[in-house]
Amino acid sequence: MIVGAAMGGLRTAESLRRFGFTGGITLVGAESHLPYNRPPLSKDFLAKGKSLADIAFPIRHEELQAEFILGDPARSLDIDGSTLGLESGAKHNFDYLVAATGLRPKRFSFPNDLSQGRHVLRTYDDARSLRGVVAPERRVVIFGAGFIGLELAATLRTLGCTINIVAIEEIPLAGTLGDTFGREIRRRHEREGVNFHLGLSIEDLIGTKRVEGVVLSDGTELHCDILIEAVGSIPNVDWLTGNGLDLSNGVLTDQTLRVMNELGTSSDRVFAVGDIARFPYVAQSLPARRIEHWNIPIESAKWVGRQICHQDEPGSIPDLQTGERFNPLPSFWSDQFSISILSYGEPKLSNESPLVEGEISDEFIMSYRRDGELVGIAGIGMRRELNKLRGEIRL
Amino acid sequence: MEKCQHYGQCVYEAPNVFKLNESDKLEYTATADDSELANVRAATDVCPMQAITIVD
Numbered sequence: 001m002i003v004g005a006a007m008g009g010l011r012t013a014e015s016l017r018r019f020g021f022t023g024g025i026t027l028v029g030a031e032s033h034l035p036y037n038r039p040p041l042s043k044d045f046l047a048k049g050k051s052l053a054d055i056a057f058p059i060r061h062e063e064l065q066a067e068f069i070l071g072d073p074a075r076s077l078d079i080d081g082s083t084l085g086l087e088s089g090a091k092h093n094f095d096y097l098v099a100a101t102g103l104r105p106k107r108f109s110f111p112n113d114l115s116q117g118r119h120v121l122r123t124y125d126d127a128r129s130l131r132g133v134v135a136p137e138r139r140v141v142i143f144g145a146g147f148i149g150l151e152l153a154a155t156l157r158t159l160g161c162t163i164n165i166v167a168i169e170e171i172p173l174a175g176t177l178g179d180t181f182g183r184e185i186r187r188r189h190e191r192e193g194v195n196f197h198l199g200l201s202i203e204d205l206i207g208t209k210r211v212e213g214v215v216l217s218d219g220t221e222l223h224c225d226i227l228i229e230a231v232g233s234i235p236n237v238d239w240l241t242g243n244g245l246d247l248s249n250g251v252l253t254d255q256t257l258r259v260m261n262e263l264g265t266s267s268d269r270v271f272a273v274g275d276i277a278r279f280p281y282v283a284q285s286l287p288a289r290r291i292e293h294w295n296i297p298i299e300s301a302k303w304v305g306r307q308i309c310h311q312d313e314p315g316s317i318p319d320l321q322t323g324e325r326f327n328p329l330p331s332f333w334s335d336q337f338s339i340s341i342l343s344y345g346e347p348k349l350s351n352e353s354p355l356v357e358g359e360i361s362d363e364f365i366m367s368y369r370r371d372g373e374l375v376g377i378a379g380i381g382m383r384r385e386l387n388k389l390r391g392e393i394r395l
Numbered sequence: 396m397e398k399c400q401h402y403g404q405c406v407y408e409a410p411n412v413f414k415l416n417e418s419d420k421l422e423y424t425a426t427a428d429d430s431e432l433a434n435v436r437a438a439t440d441v442c443p444m445q446a447i448t449i450v451d
Contacts, residue, residue: 011440037445057445295404298440333402333443342402384415387403 001084001092003074003239004100005029007037008274008297010057012098013066015305023095025066028086030073030101030236033124034059039294041127042151043335046134047158052124074101074239079270096308099240099251099259100273100301103233103292108143110205117211119228121148133226136160141214141222143202144230145172147334150185152228153194154336164222165189166197166214177343177378178353178368184360184380185339192337197222233292235276250276250290255325257304271307273300282327283394284349284375291330291346299328329393342386345376345393356389358382365389398446405438405447413438 002009005027013025029035036056044050069086076085077097084092105120119130134140138161142149145167153163169175171182172189186196197216206213206221213223235250244261246252251259251272257279258266272279274297280288303326334341347353350368356377358364363381367374367389374393379386401421405413412427412435427435432449439447 039443055445058448294443295441302440331404335400340400381419383401383403383419384417387406387415390407 001094001096002027002098002100003077003084004098004102004274005031005068005070006035006100006102006274006297007057007294008100008102008301009098010035010059011298011301012100012273012305013064015302016308017063017065017305019306019309021305021309025064026092027066027068028072028074028084028092029068029070031123031125032071034068034070036124038122041124042121042148043155045127046131046152046155055124077240077243079243079267082269095269096311097270098273098304098308099237099270099276100297101236101239101276102297103275104236105229106232106234108202108229108231110202112205112207114205114207114209114211116209117207117225117227119226121152121228121230122233130226130228134159134161137162138226139224140164140226140228141166141202141224142228142230143167143214144228144232145169145196145198146176146230146232147173147332149228149230150189150336151334152230153189154192154339157192157194158337161226163194164197164224165194166200166202166216166222168199168201170199172196172198175348177341177347178350178366180353180355180360181366181378185336185341188337188339233275235290237276246278250278252288253277253279255280255282256307257300257326268311271304273297273304279326281395282325284370286349291328293330293332295331296328300326327395329390329395331390339380341378341380342383343376343378344386344390345374346395347376347378349375349395357385398444400444400446402443404441404443408438408441409434 009027040055072086072088075087082093105122140161142165145165157163174182201217202214203217204215205211211227237247237251246262253272254266257271259270260266275292278288278290331344347368349370353366353368356365356367365379365382368376377389403415413423416422
């Protein structure tokens with residue numbers, strides 16, 4: 001039973017079959033669509049009128065032999081009783097369960113809590129609803145200057161919208177890529193006509209029936225037709241409650257992605273994949289962390305599929321005894337205007353970030369070091385040089 | 396290749412099939428050997444633009 005029918009769920013099913021799993025596979029999804037690729041939603045899907053078919057993952061159904069239950073989110077899990085409950089009331093039994101339910105956007109509530117004119121971006125339905133209201137000259141306020149906020153700013157600016165970004169941080173992406181990188185991103189966005197209101201929050205909304213503007217924490221009023229909230233995400237783990245699991249931030253797993261209870265005991269039948277898995281570091285003595293990058297569902301799905309297939313062979317379980325641990329290299333990319341960022345590792349762990357090559361105002365590579373050890377690299381352009389360094393990162 | 400944005404993720408997964416050339420553009424061998432199938436599948440999965448298609 002795979003709970004979550006997005007990329008992580010699909011890749012888990014594929015991995016199970018690739019490693020020889022012959023049992024039944026069922027994927028349960030909250031959305032009513034077959035798995036599709038999310039990154040284009042903030043870019044080409046909005047800008048170039050792409051359809052769902054354009055972004056859907058190809059599925060080899062005859063090889064996969066999997067059943068999809070869509071539009072029926074998981075609501076309850078009883079691990080000891082091997083039962084999964086869905087919103088429709090349906091109950092399903094399982095031998096193994098993989099939790100791959102991903103994230104949902106964080107929402108704010110305001111004193112004047114209007115709902116019309118407010119958007120988020122996570123799913124195809126979100127993107128379609130946003131696309132329906134976007135037009136040249138529309139005034140857009142984006143709350144949040146993370147990757148989704150900045151990508152949307154670039155896409156909608158290119159479509160002719162007026163963009164005001166409001167964000168609590170003083171420098172966009174500073175928490176992820178450092179101050180120097182973040183300031184350069186801001187400069188390039190401003191050059192394209194994006195306006196920033198940094199170090200500020202949205203205190204309230206203006207309007208009677210629909211959002212007509214926002215009031216910032218310094219009293220500034222910004223009028224808008226569209227408000228997009230892009231202030232981070234919340235792991236979908238509510239359905240896992242009642243099993244003694246550590247759900248304080250996603251679901252805690254051991255170094256082989258088996259979910260763990262609050263006493264530190266791993267389940268041998270329940271695994272976590274993708275954004276919700278909070279897993280330990282191998283080379284760093286830091287607390288376990290979740291990673292919200294696109295390659296993590298792929299890597300974790302591959303790992304879990306193999307682990308389930310090897311579970312019944314004594315001695316072949318990739319676990320602490322054999323020394324094998326899940327240790328993916330996080331990687332992410334982001335396209336904003338002509339800015340194309342590529343990064344590996346976890347730059348945010350660093351305490352120094354020297355420039356390796358190039359010019360900040362043009363193409364460059366920055367390295368991120370923690371106590372001298374390379375924990376991340378990031379750059380704009382210079383792909384070949386950047387890709388050469390990825391093998392040197394230690395996490 | 397129109398979808399390709401030259402991220403080079405595929406190069407890491409299947410270095411015998413994909414490479415970035417001197418001007419940071421992606422080049423690949425269209426008729427890869429069957430022994431490369433697992434690597435090319437991995438490359439297909441990690442391509443940010445989902446630009447790689449395997450044809451039997």
